[in-house]
Amino acid sequence: MSASDNHSGASPGGPDRPAGEDPLVTPRARQGRAPDVFRPGAWLPMREYPEDEPVDFAIIGTGAGGSTLACRLAEHGFGVVALEAGPFWRPLEDFASDELEQSKLYWLDERITDGEDPIEMGRNNSGRSVGGSMVHFAMVSLRFRPEWFSARSSLGYGVDWPIPWQEMWRYYAEVEEALKIAGPVRYPWGPPRGRYPYRAHEVNAAGLVLARGCEALGIPWAPVPLATVSAPRGQSPPCVYRGFCIIGCSTNAKQSPLVTWIPRAIRAGAEIRDLAMAGRVELGPRGRVSGVHYHREGRWRFQRARNVVVAGYAVETPRLLLNSACPAFPDGLANRSGLVGKNLMVHSGHGVFGRVEEEVRWYKGPPSLALTEHWNYTDTGKDFDGGYVPMSQGPLPVEWANVLTARGIWGEDLRQRMTDYIHGAGAKIVGEVMPQERNRVTLDAEQDRFGLPVARVTFSYCDNDRRLIRHALRFQRQLLEGAGVTGLFDVEDTAHLMGTCRMGTDPVRSVTDADGRCWDIPNLWVCDGSLFPTSGAVNPSLTIQALACRAADRIRTLARRGEL
Amino acid sequence: MAESMHRFPGYDVLAKRDTPSWNPQTRRVIEERLALPPQAHGFFTEAEWRTLNAVCARILPQPPDRADPVPIAALLDQQMQQNRGDGFRQADMPPLREAWRRGLAAIEAEARLRHGAAFHALAAAQQDALLHSIQQGEVRAAEWQGLPVAHFFKARLLHDIVDAYYAHPTAWNEIGFGGPASPRGYVRMGFDRRDPWEAVERKP
Numbered sequence: 090m091s092a093s094d095n096h097s098g099a100s101p102g103g104p105d106r107p108a109g110e111d112p113l114v115t116p117r118a119r120q121g122r123a124p125d126v127f128r129p130g131a132w133l134p135m136r137e138y139p140e141d142e143p144v145d146f147a148i149i150g151t152g153a154g155g156s157t158l159a160c161r162l163a164e165h166g167f168g169v170v171a172l173e174a175g176p177f178w179r180p181l182e183d184f185a186s187d188e189l190e191q192s193k194l195y196w197l198d199e200r201i202t203d204g205e206d207p208i209e210m211g212r213n214n215s216g217r218s219v220g221g222s223m224v225h226f227a228m229v230s231l232r233f234r235p236e237w238f239s240a241r242s243s244l245g246y247g248v249d250w251p252i253p254w255q256e257m258w259r260y261y262a263e264v265e266e267a268l269k270i271a272g273p274v275r276y277p278w279g280p281p282r283g284r285y286p287y288r289a290h291e292v293n294a295a296g297l298v299l300a301r302g303c304e305a306l307g308i309p310w311a312p313v314p315l316a317t318v319s320a321p322r323g324q325s326p327p328c329v330y331r332g333f334c335i336i337g338c339s340t341n342a343k344q345s346p347l348v349t350w351i352p353r354a355i356r357a358g359a360e361i362r363d364l365a366m367a368g369r370v371e372l373g374p375r376g377r378v379s380g381v382h383y384h385r386e387g388r389w390r391f392q393r394a395r396n397v398v399v400a401g402y403a404v405e406t407p408r409l410l411l412n413s414a415c416p417a418f419p420d421g422l423a424n425r426s427g428l429v430g431k432n433l434m435v436h437s438g439h440g441v442f443g444r445v446e447e448e449v450r451w452y453k454g455p456p457s458l459a460l461t462e463h464w465n466y467t468d469t470g471k472d473f474d475g476g477y478v479p480m481s482q483g484p485l486p487v488e489w490a491n492v493l494t495a496r497g498i499w500g501e502d503l504r505q506r507m508t509d510y511i512h513g514a515g516a517k518i519v520g521e522v523m524p525q526e527r528n529r530v531t532l533d534a535e536q537d538r539f540g541l542p543v544a545r546v547t548f549s550y551c552d553n554d555r556r557l558i559r560h561a562l563r564f565q566r567q568l569l570e571g572a573g574v575t576g577l578f579d580v581e582d583t584a585h586l587m588g589t590c591r592m593g594t595d596p597v598r599s600v601t602d603a604d605g606r607c608w609d610i611p612n613l614w615v616c617d618g619s620l621f622p623t624s625g626a627v628n629p630s631l632t633i634q635a636l637a638c639r640a641a642d643r644i645r646t647l648a649r650r651g652e653l
Numbered sequence: 654m655a656e657s658m659h660r661f662p663g664y665d666v667l668a669k670r671d672t673p674s675w676n677p678q679t680r681r682v683i684e685e686r687l688a689l690p691p692q693a694h695g696f697f698t699e700a701e702w703r704t705l706n707a708v709c710a711r712i713l714p715q716p717p718d719r720a721d722p723v724p725i726a727a728l729l730d731q732q733m734q735q736n737r738g739d740g741f742r743q744a745d746m747p748p749l750r751e752a753w754r755r756g757l758a759a760i761e762a763e764a765r766l767r768h769g770a771a772f773h774a775l776a777a778a779q780q781d782a783l784l785h786s787i788q789q790g791e792v793r794a795a796e797w798q799g800l801p802v803a804h805f806f807k808a809r810l811l812h813d814i815v816d817a818y819y820a821h822p823t824a825w826n827e828i829g830f831g832g833p834a835s836p837r838g839y840v841r842m843g844f845d846r847r848d849p850w851e852a853v854e855r856k857p
């Protein structure tokens with residue numbers, strides 16, 4: 090191994106570096122320093138907090154919700170320790186251009202799935218590393234339609250969010266600025282908004298197919314607002330259209346939390362602990378939590394805290410609360426409502442694919458570069474509640490082969506069809522899914538390597554979901570036919586996880602208030618995708634980060650009033 | 654299809670190894686993959702290994718004149734040794750290693766029940782027919798007890814074999830995929846636009 094290879098990624102697929110250097114085995118953020126993701130081998134000084142003195146906030150999980158909150162709370166002057174089960178990657182040194190190797194970014198500990206429509210976990214929706222799932226997300230950064238925040242009162246389905254859209258709109262702008270979202274000057278849908286901080290990316294051929302289809306149907310389309318920079322930004326170079334975004338960006342063009350909120354958080358005085366798996370939140374005296382039991386460097390530890398925030402995403406967050414059951418809360422911490430783990434939502438991700446004569450080479454550029462929000466903003470001509478947004482696609486080979494095998498294709502037939510890879514084109518939706526209590530996260534009898542019961546994830550579509558999917562498949566066929574795509578076929582998929590600790594205005598019907606503060610325990614908070622009362626029909630991370638920015642401001646206000 | 658009928662004649666992603674398309678960590682990962690001896694196995698027993706190789710050869714038959722076939726079975730053995738699953742499994746499906754061991758035993762039992770011979774000894778057409786019935790869940794051998802047959806075929810057998818095959822440079826050449834791309838990505842993004850370091854398609 091040459092000197093320059095010393096810091097490259099720990100491979101699950103072969104001989105590794107010595108254990109002392111493997112970021113999957115030995116934590117990197119310790120002894121007062123954390124990796125500087127922008128400079129190979131370099132470090133940032135990092136504040137450290139003692140375990141036996143209560144820190145203001147112990148945050149569990151450093152994804153879209155946790156990292157944003159850690160950053161903003163630290164910037165507001167609070168002491169913050171963020172515990173992350175996954176490793177602290179150095180993308181420049183650790184990320185290979187290889188689907189198999191990069192499976193190291195996913196949450197690969199077992200989960201059990203069931204229900205009528207069991208969902209795929211792992212690479213499909215769950216990350217585990219400092220930065221969370223956004224380290225391998227597709228960067229699509231969309232705002233909710235304003236009416237979705239009052240889905241019940243404005244549109245007659247689901248439930249209302251406890252936050253008015255105007256307030257969310259302000260926080261969307263804050264996040265878009267923080268990530269320098271690259272998007273069109275004028276976005277065709279929704280109320281007027283400021284222009285995106287960076288100019289839109291060039292639309293690749295896969296996106297132009299979708300654009301062609303929209304134009305044939307006479308509906309608007311737009312370049313996708315993306316969290317990857319279209320011009321240099323600080324130490325981030327512009328996106329080079331290498332197209333491996335969903336297995337990790339090795340150039341740091343992608344504005345994931347790992348290169349945005351996390352370095353900011355560290356500079357503002359937060360401590361990040363990688364390879365730190367939280368196993369139980371401890372209930373202390375006076376009905377308040379006292380800290381977190383977590384596993385790091387071979388043993389269980391305890392971090393004392395004045396407040397604990399759970400931000401492990403919509404499966405791990407309820408799992409941790411359920412695993413933290415105690416005599417005062419026999420059905421799971423903060424679960425007097427009985428709703429912890431319930432109302433799990435995904436987005437339906439059904440799509441249509443085919444072939445065009447031209448060479449498309451859809452492996453180039455971010456996977457989704459064009460979309461139409463037509464059915465998010467049109468309420469007539471629908472036989473279902475909710476909305477969906479078709480987006481252009483750019484699957485990598487393994488992903489594409491799995492699309493074909495899901496249709497039952499194998500053998501010589503599969504190899505033949507795969508040789509048409511560079512002519513492939515298609516669209517998939519992010520489709521709204523209704524909240525249902527029977528869709529839920531519970532604990533299974535099986536245990537993980539820490540001896541903790543694993544999550545059982547139960548999911549079934551409802552009739553409305555199925556009608557939406559049928560509508561979306563029909564519409565995407567029209568769209569692609571209009572674009573000259575032939576040999577069309579449908580695919581089933583899901584993406585994203587939401588719900589399971591919904592926020593609301595009523596302690597009987599929700600787990601937390603609008604700030605993510607648990608009704609049952611005033612110093613226990615939730616800050617991630619599990620808060621969503623409804624799923625909306627856009628990718629969730631912009632909304633999760635906006636909620637986190639808002640929560641940080643609210644916590645500062647509450648602290649000043651002495652209400653923490 | 655013989656390799657000589659290749660859609661992208663002369664294209665070799667490995668030729669880009671020393672260009673800006675490959676960073677050091679990618680070189681290391683791909684080199685490790687290419688160094689894997691096709692006969693290497695430490696997880697599967699000899700009997701399982703024979704069945705597995707025969708199954709792989711039907712799921713993704715490779716051209717006989719191929720210089721550098723993908724060592725699918727060896728890649729699967731490596732996956733089993735590392736116990737590298739998907740991060741989830743359906744409630745009625747055994748864990749990764751157990752699913753494969755039981756699945757291979759059941760395929761073997763099914764072959765003996767139907768044809769009185771080992772799976773690897775059957776003619777290709779018989780093997781295909783047998784795999785098709787497993788795909789449909791139409792099996793008779795008692796060894797299938799406790800395995801969700803059709804789901805095993807799709808979510809385990811097909812999924813793992815295809816993941817291994819399309820993670821190999823030989824497969825990337827075959828489909829004209831650009832392969833590793835970092836730090837250099839791509840410049841020409843539109844219809845029928847090809848960067849000089851991309852594959853040239855043979856036009857009919």
Ligand SMILES: Cc1cc2nc3c(=O)[nH]c(=O)nc-3n(C[C@H](O)[C@H](O)[C@H](O)COP(=O)(O)OP(=O)(O)OC[C@H]3O[C@@H](n4cnc5c(N)ncnc54)[C@H](O)[C@@H]3O)c2cc1C
Nearest residue numbers: 150152153154174221222227228229367401617618628630
């Ligand atoms: C392939 C893919 C593409 C996507 N594309 C998009 C997109 O284009 N746009 C978009 O908006 N969204 C996208 N998403 C979804 C988006 O990434 C997630 O919705 C978002 O990151 C969720 O944020 P979160 O904070 O709730 O959880 P996460 O970001 O998943 O963060 C949770 C973190 O908590 C850690 N954790 C969990 N439990 C524990 C514990 N017990 N102890 C310590 N740490 C723990 C996890 O390791 C993880 O790092 C995509 C997701 C995937 C997988």
Ligand code: SF4
Nearest residue numbers: 328329331332334338
């Ligand atoms: S296409 Fe852009 S964002 Fe995606 S991995 Fe490449 S450089 Fe990063």
